[in-house]
Amino acid sequence: MGKVTGFLEFERQEEGYEAPESRKKHYKEFVMHLTDEQAKIQGARCMDCGIPFCNNGCPVNNIIPDWNDLVYKNRWREAIDVLHSTNNFPEFTGRICPAPCEAACTLGINAPPVGIKSIEHAIIDKAWESGWVIPKPAAQKTGKKIAVVGSGPSGLAAAQQLARAGHDVTVFEKRDRLGGLLRYGIPDFKLDKGLIDRRVKQMEAEGVVFKTSVYIGEADLPKGVGTDAKEKITPKKLLKDFDAVVICAGSETPRDLPIPGRELEGVYFAMEFLPQQNKVNAGDKLRDQIKVSGKNVVVIGGGDTGSDCVGTSNRQGAKSILQIELLSKPPVQENKSVTWPYWPNKLRTSSSHDEGCSREWSVTTKEFRGENGKLKSMVTAQVEWKRDEKTGQMKMSEVAGSEREVPAEAVFLAMGFVNPVASLLESFGVEKDARGNAKATTDGVGCYASNVAKVFVAGDTRRGQSLVVWAIREGRQAAREVDAFLMGASVLPR
Ligand SMILES: Cc1cc2nc3c(=O)[nH]c(=O)nc-3n(C[C@H](O)[C@H](O)[C@H](O)COP(=O)(O)OP(=O)(O)OC[C@H]3O[C@@H](n4cnc5c(N)ncnc54)[C@H](O)[C@@H]3O)c2cc1C
Numbered sequence: 001m002g003k004v005t006g007f008l009e010f011e012r013q014e015e016g017y018e019a020p021e022s023r024k025k026h027y028k029e030f031v032m033h034l035t036d037e038q039a040k041i042q043g044a045r046c047m048d049c050g051i052p053f054c055n056n057g058c059p060v061n062n063i064i065p066d067w068n069d070l071v072y073k074n075r076w077r078e079a080i081d082v083l084h085s086t087n088n089f090p091e092f093t094g095r096i097c098p099a100p101c102e103a104a105c106t107l108g109i110n111a112p113p114v115g116i117k118s119i120e121h122a123i124i125d126k127a128w129e130s131g132w133v134i135p136k137p138a139a140q141k142t143g144k145k146i147a148v149v150g151s152g153p154s155g156l157a158a159a160q161q162l163a164r165a166g167h168d169v170t171v172f173e174k175r176d177r178l179g180g181l182l183r184y185g186i187p188d189f190k191l192d193k194g195l196i197d198r199r200v201k202q203m204e205a206e207g208v209v210f211k212t213s214v215y216i217g218e219a220d221l222p223k224g225v226g227t228d229a230k231e232k233i234t235p236k237k238l239l240k241d242f243d244a245v246v247i248c249a250g251s252e253t254p255r256d257l258p259i260p261g262r263e264l265e266g267v268y269f270a271m272e273f274l275p276q277q278n279k280v281n282a283g284d285k286l287r288d289q290i291k292v293s294g295k296n297v298v299v300i301g302g303g304d305t306g307s308d309c310v311g312t313s314n315r316q317g318a319k320s321i322l323q324i325e326l327l328s329k330p331p332v333q334e335n336k337s338v339t340w341p342y343w344p345n346k347l348r349t350s351s352s353h354d355e356g357c358s359r360e361w362s363v364t365t366k367e368f369r370g371e372n373g374k375l376k377s378m379v380t381a382q383v384e385w386k387r388d389e390k391t392g393q394m395k396m397s398e399v400a401g402s403e404r405e406v407p408a409e410a411v412f413l414a415m416g417f418v419n420p421v422a423s424l425l426e427s428f429g430v431e432k433d434a435r436g437n438a439k440a441t442t443d444g445v446g447c448y449a450s451n452v453a454k455v456f457v458a459g460d461t462r463r464g465q466s467l468v469v470w471a472i473r474e475g476r477q478a479a480r481e482v483d484a485f486l487m488g489a490s491v492l493p494r
């Protein structure tokens, strides 16, 4: 363990931030990683408790106590090897993971938890700066060909694992750049896109072939799903040309709000807005970029996507930003005796919220109003949530007389994603579960395999809208199953 008395001696140290007023003027990352000395002190706080709940709380099961100890002892080179043994891309999770590991930290029961994510961030940044992250091409090739559909974190993780096992892997991506939501969902100020390019280079040196602007499927995509495709390949052809296919296509169908006025110009899906700004930051010239400078913006949906719309609207110079959520306001402080070591439902304030926005809960949207086809305002009402005595379910009712008209020239719908694009799964003949996700188990014989021979599914496509760290886990685990399917056995870790 780090230092035996470290948890008694040292405080939790947060990573440094650039001040909101100055960071709002640009789209660059603004979180600084810990210095070596600060990371060492955080590592020293780890108690190496008998059962490392953090390791279980982390979806990729990062071996956190081991790298905490190595960082405390200044053995960074070994720390990155341990970290990479469970996580292909710690530079992503060290920046944007909500850190369920920290909610599970034993020290967190009665003190601030170990800053696990900040140590992960420091280890991987040091590893890249020191030139320790190098390509690891397979010593022997198997001659097996695998297609991965989608280049998000699950597709990238699956591709890297499979290439390292000696397979010829081709990743097909319908967008013009790689990374899935890492590239065209999560804003640049949370994740610099150069980090994706750097990994892609490593993977190319390991033999992975990337094909962008290629759409796999037959039908047209639904509204709100982004594409830059210039070429289409049918599932039938893919299945003919490859020994296995892994569908890592995300969960892209956005939840809509079909109320009066939905058709007005000014009402957009969040995923129509966010990718455009990332493209512009990357140097693209867009003809019709959605811009909110000088506008009253309302973001509907209180989650991560909504918060990213807030941060981007502030950077574009919105006049006002209101974020509304249908559910009731969560408690400010969780009851640890009930929630630990699980992820608690509590009020979360993101760095984008700190940059300026009003937030309201228990608010429903009834109508969008406009003039000459353009959005001018929206009508909202307050709701109340009560448990139904008969069913035990929470039920919502509108508070009489609470209607009000809110000025809004731009509205972003950030209410989550219902499921993967149905036509993609249907074109492969892949069976869906009750929620419309690709159906496959995650344990036991045949896991991650769909009902269609040699077609595997992973990430948001299988589990529904989730987190980057879960996508990495699923990509890694699916890779092992594909390898075992092709070779009869696999030495890839789960
Ligand atoms: C705005 C936003 C912010 C988020 N912020 C965070 C965060 O801070 N932290 C966090 O942990 N998670 C966050 N998430 C969730 C996280 O990004 C996803 O859970 C994760 O990216 C899922 O990875 P994936 O590989 O399964 O799919 P995706 O990242 O969605 O990648 C799927 C890829 O497949 C491609 N594709 C789809 N269909 C086809 C086809 N037919 N042919 C070719 N290519 C295809 C898509 O274009 C896409 O590039 C956020 C999500 C959003 C929308």
Ligand code: SF4
Binding pocket: 057, 058, 059, 060, 061, 062, 064, 093, 094, 097, 098, 099, 100, 101, 102, 116, 117, 120, 469
């Ligand atoms: S990946 Fe996320 S949950 Fe796992 S150690 Fe890193 S921050 Fe914690």
